Amino acid sequence: MRPPMLAALALALLAAAPAGGATLDDLVAGLNLVPLHGAAPAALALERLADGKTVALPALRGRPVIVYFWATW
Numbered sequence: 001m002r003p004p005m006l007a008a009l010a011l012a013l014l015a016a017a018p019a020g021g022a023t024l025d026d027l028v029a030g031l032n033l034v035p036l037h038g039a040a041p042a043a044l045a046l047e048r049l050a051d052g053k054t055v056a057l058p059a060l061r062g063r064p065v066i067v068y069f070w071a072t073w
Helices: 003-016 024-029
Strands: 045-047 054-056
Touching: none
Parallel strands: none
Antiparallel strands: 045 054
């Protein structure tokens, strides 16, 4: 393999490893995700970063969707 590919693979493996011995269930629980259990989600439409087009949740009906908000501040 080429060195950049090896570096990318190593980073992916490090990112997939649980941090500080935490289990995957513990890490997911820390995200405070709220399952809807079949309930309709709130109306949501956001602009895609890639091309600026607006994507609305109704357009994704029938597909699995994860909406995760984060910030760097």
